[in-house]
Amino acid sequence: MRSIGAALNDLGLEMCWTHRTTDALAVIVSDASLAALLVAWETPGTENLLTAVRSRFHRLPVFLMPSDGQDLPLWVYEVIHGYVFPMEDTPTFIAGRIAHAAEEYADRLLPPFFGALYRLEDKHRYSWHTPAHAGGVAFLKSPVGRVFFDFYGERLLRTDLSISVPELGSPLDHTGPIGEAERNAARVFGADRTFFVLNGSSTANRIAGHHAIARGDAVVVDRNCHKSVQHALTITGACPVYLVPERNGLGLAGPIRPSALDAATLSQRIESHPLATGDPTYGVITNSTYDGLCYDAVRVGELLGPVVPRLHFDEAWFAYARFNPLYARRYGMAIDERTMPGGDRPTVFATQSTHKLLAALSQASMLHVRSAERAPVDYSRLNETYNMHASTSPLYPMMASLDVAAAMMDGPSGAFLTGEAIAEAIRFRQAMTRLASRIREDGRRPEWFFEVWQPPSVLDPSTGQTVAFADADPALLATEPRCWALEPEASWHGFGGLAEGYCLLDPIKVTIVCPGADAVDGTTEWGIPARIVAAYLTRRGIVVEKTGDHTLLVLFSMGITKGKWGTLIDALTDFKQAFDADLPLQEVLPGFGPPATTLRRFCEQVHTVIRDSGAATLLDEVFTNLPEPVVAPSECHQALIRSGTERVPLSDLPDRIIATSIAVTPPGIPMLMPGEDTGPGDGPIMTYLRTLEAFDLAFPDLATEIHGAHRDAQGRYQIEVMTR
Known part of the structure; x- marks a missing residue:
């Protein structure tokens, strides 16, 4: 040997x-x-x-x-x-x-395209085509260029090639190794056809909508949609009819009730809409939601299929779903001849930001399509739309990362890699829950700690016994979907109107709940604002995905390790110690907030403003009781580019028609869509905007990022509206 x-x-x-x-x-x-x-x-x-x-x-x-x-x-x-x-x-x-x-x-x-790129790089040929840096050589002629060259390395620059290289095929005609790579990805992800899309699923959303929607079409749209969906509506001249998701006391967006998706309810909603006419041609559902709620996609197809011939699942955060049995039936490409036979099966589009939770470079995304007889897809015509949004100068390393991401999910490795991510998320969830219990039982420290939004207990189907989440067998939690199901009317999730098995909490999207809010009752008497905790974590080198008033979202991608989540728990514990000891704010967060106060007093001051403003209740009203649509989004955009709009302060905003979407980001979910009326000055929309503005002025270090709300020199909001 x-x-x-x-x-x-x-x-x-x-x-x-x-x-x-x-x-x-x-x-x-x-x-x-x-x-x-x-x-x-x-x-x-x-x-x-x-x-x-x-x-x-x-x-x-x-x-x-x-x-x-x-x-x-x-x-x-x-x-x-x-x-x-x-x-x-x-x-x-x-x-x-x-x-x-x-x-x-x-x-x-080596998958098809990456293999071809890998072998081509080894040929050491002279380049007479774009890009002009010619494999990085141009960078070597400048001091700053040399720094750039050394930072990224020669191999990346040598593989940044022109679309005119014949050995690699054409991303616009889907020929050669690029076409092979897309066909391989379609096989891996269970689609009829797959298109590699650069510039993120935002572009993939616009491609799908631009292809499938004609001017004036009624389109059924999840209100909890990304702003790129609204861009598709603007481009096409569609008339959106919005579906309203649930909201809970934590401010989290839940699923759309199944009762809102049946044919009779949809027909009634369209008939009562002031602008929409005719049968809807397209439907858009966000799956999973930003906070990790995923539908039974097949059930959604059964509900919407009789009414909507084309169904689009925005799965920007859910590209891994097909590769683990925990998510069976919960992704768009699961709707096929086997799971939904018959003439009501819609054509399905699924857009995925491959880079978000699989291993790909930023902006690398895919558009998957499964055609049905009701609304068959002519792929040559779809490609015409694709070419309207695709670059003729794509970054080949980015396309190669899509090819590799598909190969990584192929065969047993897909289940292995997703299983690892799920297992690490479960370990973190249980560790957090156990630590909170130990703090409460210790008696020597204040009893509060950060909670995790999840079921407090789960049913073990093998024994029929209910066990506390922290004590459940990790193997059970990793394999049994019922452990994560949002049971109808369960208080832990705070959503109403759900059906058995309809919605599932994705274990890898972990919402940490700070003291101060409850899923049912909303804001509580005392609390710790999440934005202050997020600022502290950032100083510790930990960046969370999303911050609400009292929630922090962390994502357990394939790159998360025990060391990473252990460091997060340690940082949260250290924050608790600093809060309990009432340390000076400048000692905990140097240069942050007012200079002469303590961490505890600052948290209490900010929480009091959030509580007394009724922000949680206002948020629910804004996203549940939708404003009245007056004109189509496309008309607003025409006015915008032809000087038919003006920018006004909040004092002049009541009863005006919004010209651009207003979206709190992250996650970029619009609270106002183009063409909608802001309502009266004392209505929920205006009250909520004034509340956000006042909060930002009082606590500039904690200011909200709002797309569509421009700030003047004093920090006050300016909003684009249609000219009267």
């Missing part, structure tokens, strides 16, 4: 020796650079090793050294690549067999 190892070293392969099963399992789970495995069958734990390989790798060559005359289980033959009998061949020959298999495995690893 030592001779085989030496021969492999001569061939450029490093032998990693392990002498214990636990060590071997650790290597298999953690080391993605493995190229082959050589194992003796009689070694204790070999079956566990082979099982781990099968669940982690796709076609990793495994060579087995069997005992003479021993029958192997049938499943082992499906895992192994071949046998090695060390005493029957020379070490050099055996090493050569292993190296050849490892080389073939490495070649098969």
Whole structure:
């Protein structure tokens, strides 16, 4: 065996020796650079090793050294690549067999487009085409360019190529390796066709809408939509009819009630709409929501299908759903001939920001399509729309990252990688819950701590017993969807009107709840504003995804480790200690907030303003009781570009027609859409905007980021409205 190892070293392969099963399992789970495995069958734990390989790798060559005359289980033959009998061949020959298999495995690893780009880079050809930096050479002619070159490295710049390179195919015609990569991604993600989209799912949303919506069409739209959906409505001249999601006391947007999606309710809503006419041609649902609520997509298709022939799921944050059984039926491409047979099945579009929670470069996204007979997709015509939004100078490393992201999800690795992320999120959730319990039981510290928004207990179907979430078997939580279902009228989630199994909380999207708010009752008497906690975490090098009044959202992507979430728990614990000790604010957050106060007093001051303003109630009213639509979004945009709008302060805003969307970001969900009336000065919209403005003026370090609200020199809001 030592001779085989030496021969492999001569061939450029490093032998990693392990002498214990636990060590071997650790290597298999953690080391993605493995190229082959050589194992003796009689070694204790070999079956566990082979099982781990099968669940982690796709076609990793495994060579087995069997005992003479021993029958192997049938499943082992499906895992192994071949046998090695060390005493029957020379070490050099055996090493050569292993190296050849490892080389073939490495070649098969590369998906179509990345493989072509990888091989092309090795040809060292002169470039006579764009981009002008010519593989990075131009950067070397300037001092600052040299810094840029050294920072990113030559290989990235050498693979930044022109669309005119024939070996790579065309991203506009979907030919060559690029076309192969898109077809491979369609297979992996379960679509009929997949389009690689740069500039994020914002562009993918605009492509889907621009293709499927004609001018004047009535479109059923989730009000909890990204602003890019509204852009598609503006481009097409559609008339949106909004579906209103639930809201809870924490300010989180919930699902749309199933009763709001049935045919009779939708027909009534369209008939009573002041602008919409005719049957809707398109529907848009956000899935999962920014806060991690995902629908039974098949059920949504069954409800909307009889009315809406084309259904678009904005799955910007949900690209991984197909690859773990926990999310069965909960993604757009799950709607197919098998799950929804019959003539009511709609054509389905799914737009995914691949870069958000899979491994891809920023802006790398995909548009998946599954056509149905009711509204068949002509892909050549769809491609005409695609080309209207696609660049003729794409960044090929970004496209390669899409190809690699699909390959990473292919085969057993998809379930393995998503399972790892789910497992880490569950460990964090349980650790937070246990720590909160220990603090309450200790008696020597103030009892408060940060909570996690999740079911307080779960049902174990194998025993029929209900157990506390912190005590539940992590394997149960990682595999049983019912543990995460929003049961109808359950108080922990605070949403009403749900049906059994209709909506699920995604475990990898973790909402941390600061003291001061409750899912049912809203803002409580005392509390700690989340924006102050977020500012503290930022000083500690921890950046959360989204901050509400009393909630923090953290995402457990495939890149999250125990070290990362352990550091987050430590930082939250340190914040508690600083708060309980009433340390000076400038000691905890130097340069932040008023100079002569303490952390506790500052938190109390900010929370009192939030509580007394009734912000939680106003937020619910603004997003539940929608403003009256007066003109279509496209008319507002025409007025905007032809000087038919003006910018006014809040004092002049009542009873005006909004010209651009007003969206609190993150997550960028509009509270006012173009063409809607702001309502009276004492209405919920105006009251809420004045509340936000007053808060920003009082606490500029905690100011809200609002797209569409421009600030003047004094920090007061200026809003674009239609000219009277």
